[in-house]
Amino acid sequence: MSTATLEAPAKSPMSTSVSETPARTRATNRTIKVSIKRQASPESKAATETFEIPYRPNMNITSLLGEIALNPTTVTGVDTTPISYDANCLEEICGSCAMLINGKAMMACSALVDKLMGPNGDGAITLAPLSKFPVVRDLAVDRSVLFENLKKVKAWVPIDGTYDLGPAPRQFPQVQEQRYPLSNCISCTICMEVCPQFNEATGFVGAATIAQAKLFNMDPAGAVLKPDRLRALAGDGGVQECSFSQNCVQACPKQLPLTEAISDMGRDVFVQQVKDFFTR
Amino acid sequence: MAAATTPRIIVVGGGLAGLSAVIKIAEAGGKVDLFSIVPVKRSHSVCAQGGINAAKNLKGEGDDVLKHFDDTVYGGDFLANQTPVKQMTAQGPAIIDLLDRMGVPFNRTPEGLLDFRRFGGTLYHRTAFAGATAGQQLLYALDEQVRRYESEGKVTKYEGWEFMSAVLGSKGEARGICAMNLRSMETQTFPCDAVIICTGGNGAIFGKSTNSVVCTGSAQSALYQQGAYYANGEFIQVHPTAIPGEDKLRLMSESARGEGGRVWVPRDKLDKRAAASIPEGDRWYFLEERYPKYGNLVPRDIATREIFKVVYEDEMGIDGQPMVYLDVSHLSPERQNKLEGILEIYEKFVGDDPRKVPMKIFPGVHYTMGGLWVDFEQQTNIPGVFAAGEADYSIHGANRLGANSLLSCIYGGFVAGPNAMAYAKALPAQEGDGGHAAELARQKQKNQALLNNKGTQNPFKIWRELGETMTKHATIVRYNPGLDEADAKIVELLDRYRDVNLSDKSQWANTSFAFTRQLYNMLEMARLMVKGARLRDESRGAHYKPDFPNREDKEFLKTTKASFVDGAPKITFEEVDTSFIAPRPRVYTSS
Helix, strand or coil: CCCCCCCCCCCCCCCCCCCCCCHCCCCCCCEEEEEEEECCCCCCEEEEEEEEEEECCCCCCHHHHHHHCCCCECCCCCEEECCCCCCCCCCCCCCEEEEECCCCEEEHHHHHHHHHCCCEEEEEEEEEECCCCCCCECEEEHHHHHHHHHHHHHCCCCCCCCCCCCCCCCCCCHHHHHHHHHHHCCCCHHHCCCCCCCCCCCCCCCHHHHHHHHHHCCCCCHHHHHHHHHHHHCCCCCHHHCCCCHHHHHCCCCCCHHHHHHHHHHHHHHHHHHHHHHHH | CCCCCCEEEEEEEECCHHHHHHHHHHCCCCCEEEECCCHHHCCCHCCCCCCCCCCCCCCCCCCCCHHHHHHHHHHCCCCCCHHHHHHHHHHHHHHHHHHHHHHCCCCEEEEEEECCEECCCCCCCCCCCCCCCCCHHHHHHHHHHHHHHCCCCCCEEECCEEEEEECCCCCCEEEEEEECCCCCCCCEEEECEEECCCCCCCHHCCCCCCCCCCCCCCHHHHHHHCCEEEEEECCCEEEEEEEEECCEEEEEEECHHHHCCEEEEEECCCCCCHHHCCHHHHHHHHHHHHHHHHHHHCHHHHHHHHHHHHHHHCCCHHHHCCEEEEEEECCHHHHHHHHHHHHHHHHHHHHHCCCCEEEEEEEEEEEECCCEEECCCCCCCCCEEECCCCEECCCCCCCCCCCCCCHHHHHHHHHHHHHHHHHHHHCCCCCCCCHHHHHHHHHHHHHHHHHCCCCCEHHHHHHHHHHHHHHHHCCCCCCCHHHHHHHHHHHHHHHHHCCEECCCCCCCCCHHHHHHHHHHHHHHHHHHHHHHHHHHHCCECCCCEEHHHCHHHHCEEEEEEEEEEEEEEEEEEEEECCCCCCCCCCCCCCC
16 A cells, blocks of 8 residues: 655665656546445445545556545545455465455456456446355455365365474376366355355355365375265265356466366266265 | 463464464364464465475485575574574475475476475575465465364364454463454453464565565564564565565565576666567676676575666666566476466566566565564563564574575474473463453553544554655665654654544454554554664665675674663664574675
8 A cells, every 4th residue: 555665765876866756656637436335244234335546557456445445535525434355465365355346256456457447447346245255344255164165075184293204205297287276276265156056055165175175185195085075075065066157267366177176076976976885 | 271281372373384383282282272363374474486495405416404504594694593593404304395295286306206496595406396386385285284183173263363462470471362353353362371473574564565464563563562572673675576566566486586587677778679679688687797606596685785776876777667677588488387376476467478578576575584582492582472483583684595484484383382382381370360351451441542532643644654664764775864764753653643543433344443553563663673773783684784884793793682661662682693603704796
């Protein structure tokens, strides 16, 4: 939110000559109109507030929300409160700031205002909380369901201990190249938000959890829990709920191969069920 | 709370250091309560990019842990106590093996072994990596282990809680913490036998930095105000290569140079050609020219100063702007592929494809070498309060080498966890309520004062001014008059803070209320950083004063210790442990 850039301190011999305001911070008379769906608490009613923010090039949605905090007044001149939202890294790696931007589930930090305002640069922007998770306040929602799901599929390698047991088994680069993209999941829950099957009726765990189950099944030591993970993904709410709408793979900000993971896990769950049928 | 048979430890902060401590305690049979502002999987460690150092010597170069030790001490300009650095570097290879066993998808050689890349301040391939998202991969691996312990009932997570202060018993020892629920805004105390502070860095004090939003240093500052020493606060790492941005400075990992990326500007400052069309002969690779041996991989403080000089003294920044090129466009697709994570960040936020066009970068505040003072057991001077990771000062001296931070986090957590357990087992029973009621009352009084304040000052504006003054006076180049000006400004801001007005006085998920509490702690910490810089009349590592350009070992080969006395920082100096390597001049220029 601060505009300070590193520059030469006053006593530096050449401090003034090049420290003209860079183009990216030069303000114009243009403004950005942003309408935000707000809700004071989980129980209270939602209402929309509209703000008009002075335009600067290269803004993103999180910097826009920061501008509102500096001057929380609506377009009609009503004093209001700063917007509550989750954000942390601001570089699309922590997974915090997912929200609906112009109706689309996106990360607020990497959503650039210049693009959102359209080719004429005059489009209004709307912000709303993700729709499939309980609202905490304004744009902040409770997404703890994902972390609970990760417990159900035992998304970890059950190591013997943290003492020195020497190197792990060797692993060919090809295996690493398959595992690494799955390990890039930032738990943003966008895949769950956009999935038509992710709702209370199905109890579907969603693509992110299934992809993590695949990741740990592929680890040489993590594979010891493979049957447990597959059983957790069998039955109601499991991998079978997927309707292959492909929404998840299109919306994922980290381009995880989600549909591939779901179909691989669907096959593995089936094989496990057959095995269990004959041995249990 | 009496010393129970099962010690109860509180860990504050769920990044690499905190999670490492949690795992060690749970493994040893202790009970852990883990407090974090954000879900721990979203902690700032996730932003680390390049990798983690350990002298595994898998490239036939004759690397060993003592060379890693020497590079770290020398890179830190001899300010670090050598005993913990020696232990950390010795444990490096075993820590890498452990992470590998936890399933971290490290890059591999064709034989299936761990691959290693070059990093700054060393001539060896010593950095294990997972693409360019090593921090994310390591954080997730530890997060998964903690989730496993959580499902077994050994760990209780308090996510969405912010540390306010320590609860101190009659002898000044830790008996719990006071924390605020960031949804219900309820403040309460929690009992424990020992607490481990792993709350990371303090980049927010500079307004814009490469740090995450939660990196305010608020917890460390609260403890400093409760009597903990804060050490080497003036040593702030400004990373040479970040993308200038509206809201933050986005890191472009040193691994870009580790994989062969080159820093340059046009030889002719009036050269208006597109970067890609400027021929080799018209490019000035100033780092390679000035540092033939290390080239683009000199330590960060040096690369940062060189870029700063090229821009502000030679006036050679691109188009007269404070920017230089970081070029990976000449690298093979295989090498570019190893940098995918960071190249995507650049493309997403800037719009140009760095695989084809050189990136435009400039230094940005990145890391604090300083932190809570700890002994070699990671314990602060408050009994029962331990610290680890970026929140403590112990490993990196005057300048941190790239890819040493992830190692120091895990090492620190691995030391602090078992030591906190041992301390807790020997702790006598508390007197009375252990100070809980008094501390709760003190914190509630602060909250009430803030909510009832009818002032006119916007906290976000105070923060912006703090960031501007700190960035201007207390980063790459420091002058005593400027530091005096900065201190006067912070005192003015502290005064205005008394008149702060919350535009949101509600008691549900009030982020500006929590921020305003943090802001006070940022202001107090900024003062100690400026004071430490003001008194250190020398240049060492990241601390550079043109008026005092030399390292002055006689006077300043000393740890700066700040304590909070009568509402202001009081600085004392402590001898540095140099028991293994005699200090020698730090010169990276020889070929």
